[in-house]
Amino acid sequence: MLNSFLALKNPTLVLFASNMLKSIFHKINRWRFRRxxxxxxxxxxxxxxxxxxxxxxxxxxxxxxxxxxxxxxxxxxxxxxxxxxxxxxxxxxxxxxxxxxxxxxxxxxxxxxxxxxxxxxxxxxxxxxxxxxxxxxxxxxxxxxxxxxxxxxxxxxxxxxxxxxxxxxxxxxxxxxxxxxxxxxxxxxxxxxxxxxxxxxxxxxxxxxxxxxxxxxxxxxxxxxxxxxxxYSGQLFHLVTEGWVVSAIPFYILLGLLSGYTAIYITKVGGRLEAGIFKKQNRYVRALSGGLILGIIIMLFPALFGEGYHYLQEILNGNIDALKQETLFADWLSQPLLMLLFIGALVLMKIIAAGITLGSGGNGGSFAPTMFTGAFLGLLVAYGVNLTGLVHLNTSNFIAVGMAGALAGVMHAPLTAIFLIAEITGGYVLFIPLMIVASISYIISRLSSPHNIYWQHLVHHNDIHPGQDYGMLNAITLDSIINRNYTAVDKQTTINDFYKILAKTDANIFPVLKEDGRLEGVVLIDDIRRRLFNQEIAESTIADIMIVPPTIIDYDQPASSVMETFDAIDVWQLPVTKDNLFIGFISKSALLSKYREAIISQHKANDLFA
The missing domain is CATH 1.10.3080.10 (Clc chloride channel)
Incomplete structure (x- = not known):
C-alpha cells in the first residue's frame, strides 16, 4: 500500500497517467463527433x-x-x-x-x-x-x-x-x-x-x-x-391497502388542511434551526452541544432516532404499540389518549430534532423528516377519529397520504409527492386521496410563501430566484462576448495626443492602464464629447477627463450576475478584469444578443427530441 502511495508521488507516473487520461478523452471525443x-x-x-x-x-x-x-x-x-x-x-x-x-x-x-x-x-x-x-x-x-x-x-x-x-x-x-x-x-x-x-x-x-x-x-x-x-432489492415501505371509501373524503380534506399548516411549520421552524444553533461557539462546541440536546430528545422520543423509517414501517403495518419500544413512558402509553398526545408530540418534534441535527453541523436533509412528520400526522388524524368510535378510518391509508401532503406542501412539488408515495407504498389505488391531500396542502403552503423550503432561503440570502432566465443566461460564457479590441491610453497622455488616437479608431470607450496592466479608469467619449474639443483643455491630460467606472466585471462572474449589474446601474459597457488585470470590455448589447442565441439554441435542442 505504501509503495502504491509513493508511486503516485512519482512525477513521471503522474505525467503518464495524465497523458493516458487525455488520450482516452480525445479518443472518446473522436468517436463521439464522428459516429x-x-x-x-x-x-x-x-x-x-x-x-x-x-x-x-x-x-x-x-x-x-x-x-x-x-x-x-x-x-x-x-x-x-x-x-x-x-x-x-x-x-x-x-x-x-x-x-x-x-x-x-x-x-x-x-x-x-x-x-x-x-x-x-x-x-x-x-x-x-x-x-x-x-x-x-x-x-x-x-x-x-x-x-x-x-x-x-x-x-x-x-x-x-x-x-x-x-x-x-x-x-x-x-x-x-x-x-x-x-x-x-x-x-x-x-x-x-x-x-x-x-x-x-x-x-x-x-x-x-x-x-x-x-x-x-x-x-x-x-x-x-x-x-x-x-x-439492494428491499422495498423501503410495504403497504397492503384495500382502497379508499367515499365516506372518508371529508377526513382526507381535513388531513390536507392540517398538512398545509404543518408544512408551513416545517418550513419556518426547520429553516430557522438549520441556519445554525450556538452560532457564537466554535464548530466543535456547537456540534457537541447540539448533539447532546438532540440525544436527550431522542431518549424521550426514540422514534426520532435516525431517519425514523423503522417506526414508520411499523405503524404502516398497524403496529402502533411499536411506539412504546425503548421509551420511558411505555406504561403510560397504554392509555389511548396519552398515546394520541404522544403521536402529536412526534409530529411537532421531528422537525425540531432535524433542525438541531443540521444546525449543529450534521449533514442530512429535511426530506425524510418531512415524510415522517406527514406520516404521523396522518396517523394522528386516523387514530383520533377512530377513538371516537363513530367512524372507522383505514390508518395505513392516512399514514401514506399524510406523507404526500407534507411533501407537497414543503417542497411545492405535488406531482413528486403523489407519485413518490404511490410508488414506494404500492398504493396506486390511493391516487384520488393523494391528489386531494397533496393539492390542498400545496395551495395552503403557497399562500404562506411563494417559494419552497429550498428556494426560500436562497431568495432571502443569495438574491437568486427560480425561473429559466438564470439558466439561459448562465449558459453564456463571458469569454465569448468580451471585446478585446481596445486602445489603451496612459493617464499622462495629453488631450492633443489623444486627438491623434481618436482619428484612428471608432471606439467610444478607452481604458486607462497602469504599467502592470491594472485598470486606473476609463474615458467615455459620449460623456465628454463637448468638452473634448474645447481648446481650454487641449493641454490637459487624460487624468483630467478619465473617470472611475461604476463597477468592474470579474472574468469568472456568471452572466446572470453581469446582467443584473447592467440593469442596476443603467450602463451599456463595463470593463472586465482577470486576476486584477484588465482584459477588455463587455457590452449589454452583446450580452443580450448572446442570450437570444442561447434561447434559439435550446429551441433547436427541443426539436432534436421532438
Missing part, C-alpha cells in the same frame, strides 16, 4: 450517470443501515438506552471534524447549494462532493442524527452528473441535464421509484418539462432503479 449526434451522446452519458448515481445511493443507504444497527446494539446494552444521549453528538462531531480537517470545508451541503450552482455557477459542482456526502451523512444519520439521506444522495448524484459534463466539456445546459439525471438516479435508487425521481428533478432542480430534459432523466432514473434491484 454520434450530441443527442445520442447525452443519452449515453445519462446511462453512465444513472449507474454510478444509483451505486452511490445504495452504498450510502447500506452504510447508514449498518451503522444504525451498530448504534442500536450499543444502546440495547446500556441502562434505559442512555447511549441515545451521546451517540448523535459523536456522529455530528465526527462529521464536522471530517468537513473541517479532511474536506477543508469544501463540501456543499443541501439541495439549495445545487440550485445555486445551477443558477450562478453554470452547473459546476466540485469533484469532492461525489464522496464527501457519503462519509458525513452516514456518520450523522448512522449514529442517530434525526435527518434524511435524500439531500446527500441528491447532492452526490448531482456532483457525478456535473463532473461527467465537465470532463466532456459539455455546455452548461447539458451539464444541468446530467446533474439532474444524477439526482433522479439517486432518488429512484433509494425509493425504487423511477417516475418520482424524474419528477423531483423536473419540479425542484430544473423547473420546466421539456423532451430534451425528460428523456435523459428517465433513462438515468431507470438505470438507478435497475442498480437498486440488483444490489
Amino acid at each position: 454520434n449526434s450530441q443527442r445520442n451522446f447525452l443519452i449515453y452519458c445519462s446511462v453512465f450517470v444513472g449507474f454510478f448515481g444509483g451505486l452511490a445511493a445504495i452504498a450510502l443507504k447500506f452504510l447508514v443501515h449498518f451503522m444504525e444497527d451498530v448504534s442500536r446494539r450499543i444502546s440495547s446494552h446500556l441502562y434505559y438506552h442512555i447511549a441515545y444521549v451521546f451517540l448523535p453528538a459523536l456522529g455530528i462531531f465526527l462529521a464536522v471534524a471530517y468537513q473541517h480537517l479532511i474536506n477543508r470545508d469544501k463540501i456543499q451541503k443541501g439541495i439549495g447549494n445545487i440550485l445555486i450552482n445551477i443558477k450562478k455557477n453554470r452547473s459546476n459542482i466540485r469533484l469532492n462532493n461525489i464522496y464527501s456526502h457519503i462519509f458525513t451523512s452516514s456518520l450523522t444519520v448512522g449514529f442517530g442524527g434525526s435527518a434524511g439521506l435524500e439531500a446527500p444522495i441528491v447532492a452526490t448524484g448531482a456532483a457525478i452528473g456535473s463532473n461527467v459534463g465537465k470532463f466532456f466539456k459539455l455546455t452548461p445546459y447539458e451539464k444541468t441535464v446530467l446533474l439532474a439525471a444524477g439526482a433522479s438516479a439517486g432518488i429512484a435508487a433509494v425509493f425504487n421509484s423511477p417516475i418520482a425521481g424524474v419528477l423531483f428533478s423536473l419540479e425542484i432542480l430544473i423547473g420546466e418539462v421539456t423532451i430534451p430534459t425528460f428523456i435523459p432523466l428517465l433513462i438515468a432514473s431507470a438505470t438507478g432503479v435497475v442498480v437498486s434491484k440488483l444490489l
